[in-house]
Amino acid sequence: MPIDPSVAIGADLGARTFSWTESDVLLYHLGIGAGARAGDNLSADALRYTLDDAALQVLPSFGVVAPTFHETDPPPLDLPGCDINLAQVVHGAQSISVSGPLPTSGTATIRTTLTDIWDKGKAAVIWQEGVATSDATGEELWRVRSSIFVKGEGGWGGDRGTATSVEVPEREPDHVSSYTVTPQQALLYRLCGDRNPLHADPDFAKAAGFPAPILHGLCSWGIVLRELTDGILGGDASKVGGFTGRFSGVVFPGETIRVSGWRTDDAIIGSAAIEGGERDGSPVLADCVLTPA
Known part of the structure; x- marks a missing residue:
């Protein structure tokens, strides 16, 4: 096995x-x-x-x-x-x-x-x-x-695990911003130590089932944290105590990520989706929680 x-x-x-x-x-x-x-x-x-x-x-x-x-x-x-x-x-x-x-x-x-x-x-x-x-x-x-x-590696009868979804407040977000991923963003981000060819090699990406190289999930994750930090915490990174998120979709270089954030009593709830184009509204990051320091 x-x-x-x-x-x-x-x-x-x-x-x-x-x-x-x-x-x-x-x-x-x-x-x-x-x-x-x-x-x-x-x-x-x-x-x-x-x-x-x-x-x-x-x-x-x-x-x-x-x-x-x-x-x-x-x-x-x-x-x-x-x-x-x-x-x-x-x-x-x-x-x-x-x-x-x-x-x-x-x-x-x-x-x-x-x-x-x-x-x-x-x-x-x-x-x-x-x-x-x-x-x-x-x-x-x-x-x-x-x-x-x-x-392709499940099916042995093991523990399915648990998952707790983060509920987005039923009101207008306290912050909304958009960031357009540059065409070379994945090629730049891979210099941060992740040389997975899925994010750079078109042939490898196609073999993995994607029409083109996709942005690193951790790059999207970092973009969302930065947008929430800038939009809600005044751009002060020292106010971030923690951040978590689930990768719910892919991003292709050139697409725009729309980031929304809601203040709650003890955290900032975030979400991210594609803005515009044929994939408008497609999820990027879900179950996002920024815990203030």
């Missing part, structure tokens, strides 16, 4: 030590669209993402990509008990929680565990969790949890 839950669930995926610099932070922010709007090159608020001065801040979503930021090979899928390949895989969900504002440079170690595998019949969902700690202080910096959706 390509997936053996008895081997995979609970497997320690080991520890990885990594470092990042201000240049990595700047590239990541550019990869998720910071500085792309007219006038951003002159805006003090926008330059907090894209200028390496004393005001530079780090959007917490950077923590998800920081451990593999300098990878140049396609992401490996050598998970214990899982014989799968990239063409079968799409990102399912992603969350991060931070202990405080992330430093603009540093060294950390992340330890990751494969926590769950769900049997969805025609697919499997594989969950991982990781904890990153500062090598300088030993303090926890952030925690991540993510899932991948593996097509």
